[in-house]
Amino acid sequence: MTSTVLPPIGMLAELTHRCPLQCAYCSNPVELLKANMELDTAGWTALFSEAAELGVLQVHLSGGEPTLRTDLAELVACLADRGVYTNLITAGVGIAEGRIEELAEAGLDHIQLSFQGAVAATTEKIGNSRGAHEKKLDTARRVRAAGLPLTINAPIHRHNMEEVGQFIELALSLDAERLEIANVQYAGWALLNRRALMPDREAVERQVEIVENAKERLRGIMAIDFVTPDYFAVYPKPCMGGWARDAFMVAPDGTVLPCHAAATIKTLRFERFGDWSLSRIWQDSPAFNAFRGTDWMSDTCRSCDRREIDWGGCRCQAMAIAGDAAATDPACIKSPLHARMAALIDDATQAGAPEEFTYRRIGKVTLPA
Amino acid sequence: MTGTARARAIVTSRSRPRLRPHVRLQYDNIRAAWALLSPEKVFWPNEVSLDILRLCDGHRDVGEMIAVLAEQYAAEADEIAPDVTGFLQEWSDKFLVSL
Numbered sequence: 001m002t003s004t005v006l007p008p009i010g011m012l013a014e015l016t017h018r019c020p021l022q023c024a025y026c027s028n029p030v031e032l033l034k035a036n037m038e039l040d041t042a043g044w045t046a047l048f049s050e051a052a053e054l055g056v057l058q059v060h061l062s063g064g065e066p067t068l069r070t071d072l073a074e075l076v077a078c079l080a081d082r083g084v085y086t087n088l089i090t091a092g093v094g095i096a097e098g099r100i101e102e103l104a105e106a107g108l109d110h111i112q113l114s115f116q117g118a119v120a121a122t123t124e125k126i127g128n129s130r131g132a133h134e135k136k137l138d139t140a141r142r143v144r145a146a147g148l149p150l151t152i153n154a155p156i157h158r159h160n161m162e163e164v165g166q167f168i169e170l171a172l173s174l175d176a177e178r179l180e181i182a183n184v185q186y187a188g189w190a191l192l193n194r195r196a197l198m199p200d201r202e203a204v205e206r207q208v209e210i211v212e213n214a215k216e217r218l219r220g221i222m223a224i225d226f227v228t229p230d231y232f233a234v235y236p237k238p239c240m241g242g243w244a245r246d247a248f249m250v251a252p253d254g255t256v257l258p259c260h261a262a263a264t265i266k267t268l269r270f271e272r273f274g275d276w277s278l279s280r281i282w283q284d285s286p287a288f289n290a291f292r293g294t295d296w297m298s299d300t301c302r303s304c305d306r307r308e309i310d311w312g313g314c315r316c317q318a319m320a321i322a323g324d325a326a327a328t329d330p331a332c333i334k335s336p337l338h339a340r341m342a343a344l345i346d347d348a349t350q351a352g353a354p355e356e357f358t359y360r361r362i363g364k365v366t367l368p369a
Numbered sequence: 370m371t372g373t374a375r376a377r378a379i380v381t382s383r384s385r386p387r388l389r390p391h392v393r394l395q396y397d398n399i400r401a402a403w404a405l406l407s408p409e410k411v412f413w414p415n416e417v418s419l420d421i422l423r424l425c426d427g428h429r430d431v432g433e434m435i436a437v438l439a440e441q442y443a444a445e446a447d448e449i450a451p452d453v454t455g456f457l458q459e460w461s462d463k464f465l466v467s468l
Binding site: 007009010054055057058083085087109110112147148149151172177178219220221222223225 | 375376377378389390391393395397399400404406407408409411461462463464
């Protein structure tokens with residue numbers, strides 16, 4: 001790597017893999033870490049201090065369910081003290097009375113609350129959790145009452161795609177500033193459940209029309225961010241804005257990765273904070289340098305005008321579908337394997353495709369070697 | 370508040386813009402630049418944008434903002450007014466500034 005590595009801007013901190021929900025679309029790795037593997041308070045605060053020194057301006061506190069960490073307010077305060085913008089990504093189930101106010105007091109900037117469905121039955125089915133929907137509605141109200149800004153996040157797949165219009169109404173009724181309509185990306189548990197989650201083309205087209213119309217109609221009323229589905233795309237997304245380019249993530253045990261699915265690339269080794277400093281990992285980790293810039297690219301990508309727009313797309317998707325992490329993302333129309341995406345859609349949406357989920361649970365699934 | 374109660378804010382000379390609570394303008398020592406932090410994005414406003422954003426304090430109205438900017442840039446208020454209001458409308462629509 002010869003070009004200068006600029007400091008990172010954003011960090012996703014997966015504080016824990018524990019979660020009260022069992023969503024089949026979860027992007028966490030299938031091999032989830034137990035509580036005893038998690039960094040302790042001192043570990044996270046040391047990491048956050050280094051991150052701020054390194055140039056990180058924004059930290060997304062996620063999981064699992066981050067509010068299961070009893071030290072969350074302390075972690076938020078540590079970041080707020082250093083001027084870092086904090087965004088809490090929560091499922092909003094089982095948050096104790098007074099906790100949201102405590103987080104606001106600690107300096108939390110923003111809350112992103114997920115809804116698995118726009119109606120109770122869907123939320124309960126996807127998360128495998130009775131009563132979850134009402135708890136989320138209550139959390140949303142408490143977030144607003146605490147004066148915190150709110151984004152509603154709706155992860156979309158074939159079991160809730162028809163509810164997109166209702167998600168928009170729900171977010172408006174909860175007085176959210178933003179709504180993220182995020183089509184599920186097939187990594188982790190979502191990849192395991194891909195055949196049960198994949199929508200068909202007609203449903204995707206209807207969804208796009210509804211969302212585009214709503215964005216226009218709600219201009220200046222509610223911001224809508226739309227993450228379109230990769231498998232139906234012409235060009236890939238610049239995953240993480242480019243591998244190790246301006247953001248990274250940290251797993252519950254302190255392992256530092258360029259993206260949340262990077263551990264599926266078995267040819268790479270990832271360092272843990274504590275063994276290496278964050279700065280050394282960002283600058284010198286062979287895994288971080290493996291797909292930085294454009295030198296690693298195939299001719300297809302390197303000769304493409306979009307090479308510094310898409311950055312080759314998603315390395316983990318290339319791994320999952322092409323079997324080669326350095327391949328052009330098969331979501332790209334220029335990929336020789338682009339037709340595989342269509343074949344995977346057809347396979348998942350034909351009659352007889354599974355409807356049953358493998359629900360996310362710690363220690364449940366052993367992957368084949 | 371219900372969804373139907375919400376309407377798009379349109380900038381007028383009497384609007385008093387301020388940064389929304391989920392948006393923060395701060396100086397970044399490492400990059401020696403002003404950063405505008407929002408839930409999913411970090412913006413790096415240019416000098417003109419910065420001069421406008423710094424005046425978004427919820428007290429000054431747009432007419433007063435334009436007068437200050439006209440003086441700073443030694444320009445006619447009428448000349449810069451469309452650019453300033455256009456900028457504020459765009460940032461209001463993006464949910465970064467409230468009017």
